[in-house]
Amino acid sequence: MDAKTPSTELETQSGFQPAPPDPESSFTGNQDAALRMVANSLHRLNDAIVKAADTGLTIELMRASRYHAGSGSWGDQMVPIIERNRR
Numbered sequence: 001m002d003a004k005t006p007s008t009e010l011e012t013q014s015g016f017q018p019a020p021p022d023p024e025s026s027f028t029g030n031q032d033a034a035l036r037m038v039a040n041s042l043h044r045l046n047d048a049i050v051k052a053a054d055t056g057l058t059i060e061l062m063r064a065s066r067y068h069a070g071s072g073s074w075g076d077q078m079v080p081i082i083e084r085n086r087r
Contacts, residue, residue, distance in 0.1 A: 058083040 025032060049059045064079035 052082075056085045058085060 027035060052059050060081040060083075061078045062081055063076045065077045066074055067077055068074045
């Protein structure tokens, strides 16, 4: 019997597969690693949102703040707005 790592189990459950490295990418190694972390987290978040909606919750993501790195780069930080559907 093959043992699966937790990330492999998540990929199998959610249907998401990690993207192979892009040899044409102009990102630095650190930028590529950070981008992959964001992409993997978004895949997990999307899967969690689907599961929450299936249980009767409505999930809306709203920008809570914007992070500025001081070098001209920035990123939006999100907060969920959650409503329970009354049935």
